Amino acid sequence: MAPEPPAFVLLAAHPLRWALLTALAGTDLRVRELVARVGEPQNLVSYHLRLLRDGGLVSATRSTFDGRDSYYHLDLDRCAAALGDTGAALHPSLRRDTPPPPARGITVLFICTGNSARSPIAEALLRQRTGGQVTATSAGTRPKPALHPDTVRVLGDEFGIDVAGQRPRSLDAVAERRFDHVITLCDKAREACPEFSHHPLRRHWSIPEPASGHAEFRRTAQEIDTRVRHLLPDLVAAQDKEVQP
Incomplete structure:
Protein backbone atom coordinates (compact mmCIF):
# COMPACT_ATOMS: atom_id res chain seq x y z
CA MET A 1 0.00 0.00 0.00
CA ARG A 95 15.83 18.49 2.60
CA ARG A 96 18.10 21.51 2.62
CA ASP A 97 18.26 25.09 3.88
CA THR A 98 19.08 27.80 1.37
CA PRO A 99 20.36 31.14 2.73
CA PRO A 100 18.70 34.26 1.33
CA PRO A 101 20.58 36.00 -1.49
CA PRO A 102 22.25 39.35 -0.81
CA ALA A 103 20.17 42.47 -1.36
CA ARG A 104 21.85 45.70 -2.47
CA GLY A 105 20.67 49.19 -3.33
CA ILE A 106 17.04 48.53 -2.32
CA THR A 107 14.99 51.09 -0.37
CA VAL A 108 12.25 50.07 2.06
CA LEU A 109 9.88 52.23 4.11
CA PHE A 110 8.12 50.75 7.15
CA ILE A 111 5.03 52.58 8.42
CA CYS A 112 3.00 52.30 11.60
CA THR A 113 0.93 54.87 13.47
CA GLY A 114 3.27 56.19 16.16
CA ASN A 115 6.65 55.14 14.73
CA SER A 116 7.67 54.29 18.28
CA ALA A 117 7.63 50.47 18.26
CA ARG A 118 6.78 48.25 15.27
CA SER A 119 8.15 50.26 12.34
CA PRO A 120 11.46 51.28 14.02
CA ILE A 121 11.95 47.65 15.08
CA ALA A 122 11.45 46.54 11.47
CA GLU A 123 13.78 49.27 10.20
CA ALA A 124 16.54 48.26 12.62
CA LEU A 125 16.21 44.52 11.97
CA LEU A 126 16.21 44.85 8.17
CA ARG A 127 19.27 47.08 8.31
CA GLN A 128 21.05 44.60 10.57
CA ARG A 129 20.15 41.50 8.55
CA THR A 130 21.39 43.08 5.31
CA GLY A 131 24.49 44.64 6.79
CA GLY A 132 23.21 48.06 5.78
CA GLN A 133 23.00 47.10 2.10
CA VAL A 134 19.27 47.81 2.13
CA THR A 135 18.29 51.41 2.91
CA ALA A 136 15.63 50.94 5.58
CA THR A 137 13.52 53.84 6.85
CA SER A 138 10.51 54.07 9.14
CA ALA A 139 7.83 56.67 9.73
CA GLY A 140 4.46 57.16 11.41
CA THR A 141 1.13 58.54 10.31
CA ARG A 142 0.82 60.12 13.79
CA PRO A 143 4.33 59.97 15.26
CA LYS A 144 4.82 59.98 19.01
CA PRO A 145 7.36 62.23 20.74
CA ALA A 146 9.85 59.42 21.43
CA LEU A 147 10.55 55.74 20.86
CA HIS A 148 8.88 53.49 23.39
CA PRO A 149 11.44 52.59 26.09
CA ASP A 150 10.76 48.88 25.50
CA THR A 151 11.62 49.33 21.81
CA VAL A 152 15.05 50.62 22.78
CA ARG A 153 15.43 47.91 25.42
CA VAL A 154 14.41 44.91 23.34
CA LEU A 155 16.50 45.91 20.31
CA GLY A 156 19.52 46.39 22.56
CA ASP A 157 19.07 43.32 24.76
CA GLU A 158 17.88 40.82 22.15
CA PHE A 159 19.58 41.99 18.95
CA GLY A 160 22.48 44.21 20.03
CA ILE A 161 21.09 47.23 18.18
CA ASP A 162 21.37 50.69 19.73
CA VAL A 163 18.52 53.02 18.76
CA ALA A 164 18.61 55.19 21.87
CA GLY A 165 19.32 58.32 19.83
CA GLN A 166 16.59 57.71 17.25
CA ARG A 167 13.40 59.78 17.22
CA PRO A 168 10.04 59.04 15.55
CA ARG A 169 9.52 60.77 12.24
CA SER A 170 6.38 61.81 10.41
CA LEU A 171 5.32 60.17 7.18
CA ASP A 172 5.10 63.67 5.73
CA ALA A 173 8.86 64.05 6.22
CA VAL A 174 9.61 61.18 3.83
CA ALA A 175 6.61 61.44 1.48
CA GLU A 176 8.70 62.89 -1.36
CA ARG A 177 11.45 60.28 -1.13
CA ARG A 178 11.50 57.36 -3.52
CA PHE A 179 11.11 53.86 -2.07
CA ASP A 180 11.11 50.51 -3.82
CA HIS A 181 8.90 48.94 -1.14
CA VAL A 182 6.43 50.35 1.37
CA ILE A 183 5.30 48.09 4.20
CA THR A 184 2.59 49.00 6.70
CA LEU A 185 2.75 47.20 10.04
CA CYS A 186 -0.54 48.19 11.63
CA ASP A 187 -4.07 48.18 10.30
CA LYS A 188 -4.76 51.84 11.10
CA ALA A 189 -1.63 52.92 9.24
CA ARG A 190 -2.64 50.86 6.23
CA GLU A 191 -5.94 52.72 5.97
CA ALA A 192 -4.26 56.11 6.50
CA CYS A 193 -1.28 55.52 4.20
CA PRO A 194 -1.42 57.69 1.06
CA GLU A 195 -0.53 56.59 -2.44
CA PHE A 196 3.05 57.31 -3.53
CA SER A 197 3.61 58.97 -6.89
CA HIS A 198 6.42 56.57 -7.84
CA HIS A 199 4.23 53.47 -7.20
CA PRO A 200 6.40 51.36 -4.87
CA LEU A 201 5.50 47.74 -4.20
CA ARG A 202 3.08 47.73 -1.28
CA ARG A 203 2.49 45.05 1.33
CA HIS A 204 0.88 44.85 4.75
CA TRP A 205 1.91 43.10 7.96
CA SER A 206 -1.00 43.05 10.41
CA ILE A 207 0.88 43.17 13.72
CA PRO A 208 -0.93 44.37 16.86
CA GLU A 209 0.70 47.15 18.84
CA PRO A 210 2.64 45.54 21.70
CA ALA A 211 1.53 46.25 25.25
CA SER A 212 4.15 47.59 27.64
CA GLY A 213 6.63 45.09 28.99
CA HIS A 214 9.80 43.43 27.77
CA ALA A 215 8.15 40.06 27.13
CA GLU A 216 5.42 41.54 24.92
CA PHE A 217 7.90 43.65 22.94
CA ARG A 218 10.20 40.64 22.61
CA ARG A 219 7.39 38.58 21.05
CA THR A 220 6.56 41.41 18.65
CA ALA A 221 10.23 41.86 17.69
CA GLN A 222 10.58 38.13 17.05
CA GLU A 223 7.53 38.14 14.78
CA ILE A 224 8.87 41.13 12.86
CA ASP A 225 12.30 39.48 12.60
CA THR A 226 10.69 36.36 11.12
CA ARG A 227 8.88 38.46 8.54
CA VAL A 228 12.06 40.39 7.74
CA ARG A 229 13.96 37.12 7.15
CA HIS A 230 11.34 35.98 4.67
CA LEU A 231 11.19 39.43 3.08
CA LEU A 232 14.83 39.34 1.91
CA PRO A 233 14.40 36.87 -1.00
CA ASP A 234 11.29 38.81 -2.09
CA LEU A 235 13.27 42.05 -2.25
CA VAL A 236 15.92 40.46 -4.44
CA ALA A 237 13.36 38.75 -6.68
CA ALA A 238 11.54 42.05 -7.22
CA GLN A 239 14.81 43.81 -7.99
CA ASP A 240 15.85 41.11 -10.48
CA LYS A 241 12.45 41.35 -12.18
CA GLU A 242 12.87 45.10 -12.63
CA VAL A 243 16.26 44.82 -14.32
CA GLN A 244 15.25 42.09 -16.76
CA PRO A 245 15.10 43.37 -20.36
Missing part, protein backbone atom coordinates in the same frame (compact mmCIF):
# COMPACT_ATOMS: atom_id res chain seq x y z
CA ALA A 2 1.36 3.41 -1.00
CA PRO A 3 2.22 5.77 1.89
CA GLU A 4 -0.10 8.70 2.60
CA PRO A 5 1.18 11.97 1.09
CA PRO A 6 2.46 14.51 3.64
CA ALA A 7 -0.20 16.79 5.13
CA PHE A 8 1.31 19.84 3.43
CA VAL A 9 0.89 18.22 0.02
CA LEU A 10 -2.73 17.34 0.74
CA LEU A 11 -3.44 20.93 1.82
CA ALA A 12 -1.45 22.86 -0.76
CA ALA A 13 -2.21 20.73 -3.81
CA HIS A 14 -5.79 21.98 -4.10
CA PRO A 15 -5.79 24.78 -6.75
CA LEU A 16 -7.82 27.25 -4.69
CA ARG A 17 -5.84 26.66 -1.51
CA TRP A 18 -2.62 27.09 -3.46
CA ALA A 19 -3.97 30.37 -4.86
CA LEU A 20 -4.76 31.53 -1.31
CA LEU A 21 -1.30 30.57 -0.07
CA THR A 22 0.27 32.41 -2.98
CA ALA A 23 -1.81 35.53 -2.35
CA LEU A 24 -0.79 35.56 1.32
CA ALA A 25 2.88 34.86 0.68
CA GLY A 26 3.86 38.53 0.63
CA THR A 27 1.14 40.42 2.46
CA ASP A 28 -1.66 40.01 5.00
CA LEU A 29 -5.13 40.26 3.48
CA ARG A 30 -8.77 40.35 4.49
CA VAL A 31 -11.33 37.84 3.20
CA ARG A 32 -12.88 40.27 0.72
CA GLU A 33 -9.42 41.04 -0.69
CA LEU A 34 -8.69 37.34 -1.08
CA VAL A 35 -12.07 36.86 -2.79
CA ALA A 36 -11.11 39.57 -5.30
CA ARG A 37 -7.68 38.05 -5.90
CA VAL A 38 -8.75 34.45 -6.48
CA GLY A 39 -12.09 35.22 -8.15
CA GLU A 40 -14.15 32.75 -6.11
CA PRO A 41 -17.25 33.19 -3.89
CA GLN A 42 -16.68 34.27 -0.30
CA ASN A 43 -18.23 31.15 1.23
CA LEU A 44 -15.85 28.94 -0.77
CA VAL A 45 -12.83 31.09 0.11
CA SER A 46 -13.80 31.03 3.80
CA TYR A 47 -14.15 27.25 3.74
CA HIS A 48 -10.66 26.71 2.32
CA LEU A 49 -9.18 29.34 4.65
CA ARG A 50 -10.58 27.35 7.56
CA LEU A 51 -8.83 24.21 6.27
CA LEU A 52 -5.56 26.12 5.99
CA ARG A 53 -6.02 27.48 9.51
CA ASP A 54 -6.79 24.01 10.85
CA GLY A 55 -3.61 22.80 9.15
CA GLY A 56 -1.57 25.49 10.92
CA LEU A 57 -0.42 27.23 7.73
CA VAL A 58 -2.58 30.33 8.06
CA SER A 59 -3.62 32.40 11.07
CA ALA A 60 -6.04 35.30 11.52
CA THR A 61 -5.90 38.41 13.68
CA ARG A 62 -8.71 40.86 14.36
CA SER A 63 -8.18 44.20 12.61
CA THR A 64 -7.26 47.03 14.95
CA PHE A 65 -8.81 49.47 12.47
CA ASP A 66 -12.16 47.73 12.06
CA GLY A 67 -12.87 45.06 14.66
CA ARG A 68 -15.36 43.36 12.35
CA ASP A 69 -12.54 42.47 9.93
CA SER A 70 -9.73 39.96 10.26
CA TYR A 71 -6.38 39.84 8.51
CA TYR A 72 -5.07 36.47 7.35
CA HIS A 73 -1.36 35.73 7.62
CA LEU A 74 0.72 32.92 6.12
CA ASP A 75 3.16 31.26 8.54
CA LEU A 76 6.21 31.05 6.27
CA ASP A 77 8.39 29.34 8.88
CA ARG A 78 5.83 26.56 9.20
CA CYS A 79 5.57 26.32 5.41
CA ALA A 80 9.35 26.09 5.11
CA ALA A 81 9.46 23.30 7.68
CA ALA A 82 6.58 21.49 5.99
CA LEU A 83 8.27 21.75 2.60
CA GLY A 84 11.48 20.38 4.10
CA ASP A 85 9.58 17.46 5.63
CA THR A 86 7.82 16.87 2.31
CA GLY A 87 11.11 16.71 0.44
CA ALA A 88 12.64 14.42 3.05
CA ALA A 89 9.61 12.12 2.80
CA LEU A 90 10.44 11.64 -0.87
CA HIS A 91 14.23 11.44 -0.49
CA PRO A 92 16.56 12.53 2.35
CA SER A 93 18.76 14.56 0.02
CA LEU A 94 15.86 16.87 -0.83
